[in-house]
Amino acid sequence: MTTIRDVAELAGVSIATISRVMNNKGKVSEETAERVRAIVKELGYVDAKQPLKRRQAAPKLQGVFAIILPTLSNPYFAELLDIVEQEIQYMGRSLLVYNSRGDIQRELGLLNICKQQKIDGLFIVPSSNKPEHIMTLNQQPFPVVSLTQLHAELTSVAVDHAEGGAQVAEHLTSMGHTQIGYLGPADENEQKFTGFRNKLAELRILLPVERIIDTPDVSAPELSARFNAYLDQHSVLPFSAIFVFNDVSAQLVIETLHARGYRVPEDVLVVGFDNTLIAQVMNISSVAQPIREIGRLGFQEMMRLIEQRGTESDIHHLILSPRLVLRNSSVRVLKKIL
Template sequence: MNKTISDIAQMAGVAKSTVSRYLNGGSVSAKTKQKLERITRESGYVPNTFAQSLKAKRTNLIGTIVPRLDSFAAAQTMTGIDEELRTSGGRMLVYNAGQDRQREIEAMIDLARQKVAGIILMATEVTEQHLRTAEAVGIPVLLVGQGHRELHSLVYDDHRAGLLMGRHVLEMGHRRIAYLGVTEEDEAVGLHRKEGFRQAAAEYPNCEVRYFESSFKISDARLAAEQILDHYSPTLIVCATDNIALGVVKTAHIRGLSIPSDLSVTGFGGYEVTEIIHPALTTVRFPYFEAGRLAAQSILKLTAGQEVEHSRVLDVEFHSQESVDNLNKPSV
């Protein structure tokens, strides 16, 4: 039996009006807010806005779990999801997992308790715990950015992205290269992009590529770039994301290195900021907004019991800019 506001008020030792204010985003003390958050979560309380939708066979609410809110990729994907849901009469509930695997699991359970019709999950890694939880919640779960044979997914062609980037920089004459990636636990960004680049490097003779690792944070990328430049002298640093590339560019500027004449830098993603910085960053653009729209369309079909392609691969677009020096050009 679902708890009522009166039940929650009694359990918390507060007035019904206090619980109502909390549920409607009104002003309550920090201590009371923490207590009510804990009690509503532990009791599985379903607010009226959700309870009303339970009377129908399914709700129009779609839960979206994002790795972090300050990500360009996540923001563009969420915008695509939101616009498509609005057109289709749906609504989106966003849960920020803060790049924490356990919080992703908790979010799936929490959203299911709130009776969402389906979940769009932008996970950085798909573990057995993710799969068990997806099965346990009993509602459609769609992956975006990562793929797994047991779940429906929308993925980018990360291998081709790495291949395109590798062939471009090698054609520009670079043979002493540092590749700054992320953990291979992230199969899309950490593994497939690198494998694509490695395939391109194998096509060219006398090519030395050293592989390094960072997190997605600009600050960590700056530190990684310092280590690379201290112990290696590449003509080019290929970065697994545009954010990582921004960290490398910052380190280069601090050291007085000119881009691209002293050091070439590339990224992946196609973030808007890559057009603003000077020189503009050579990158591979990913269709994040379109992925969001397609994800919303797919999850709505799944919640309606319709067939959806199990795994869909979205193409990417190479974008040549000014941050890669052409070492083949004749010397003056």
């Protein structure tokens, strides 16, 4: 291995002169400096101290984090925000809150704002699962932690959505139903849907296209309009039980069914996802996510990434277990008469 002494001997100067040239300190003639640099390049000499200095020159932390959520109107994300903010405030840091409104272009603009703010790290619920968008998140100059969604290229903390969907399928079939429907995003990236569909197939229950109401990235009014349009096309309800991908949408489905004279759960069972305050107040069966654990573990992962900044940090995927909470929308609960 080439040493600084080898460079000095070949250049005909002292070790101190080599050090001054390598560190751009002290007075050295331009002719000597050029000769030293040429020999350094020829020998492939690397100062062992240089990497250490580069590691020490890591960006100074600002004490400011950011979180980008797809909506602030869903109680689930409001609760997640509250937990993350508590963790950050406890550590004496600040949190910038942004709403992407589920729009990719808006989210890209918010990423640029985060760069300008020189944040220490970003928590995000991505508005899109497309590989190119996730790759963009992975290339940011600050650590990024995905919450509630799992992505191979990002450190992520989430519940097992596929398992949650499977639990719903098992519950609805255990109640004796075979005409089962689904409302929500119905693509292969939506793990709630794929887990639900695959478990039904395992149980030999069909989920035909006509009982799938695909509602990707739509607002509550548009979702309600699509469900009404679907019901207008069917004089007889095509399903006796339905899985809805979140609690806000489940409540809209129940309101629409009631308006058309259907009873829940007597005529149709309804199950949501997230177990938010809406589900608890409106008595909707729903898949509970350990939201506090997601927020706390997400913050712990963020601090790990910050501590390892400047090194090749490992990508961690923390997958938590869901739990189906049964209420009046999918089971008949008899009140005890005292």
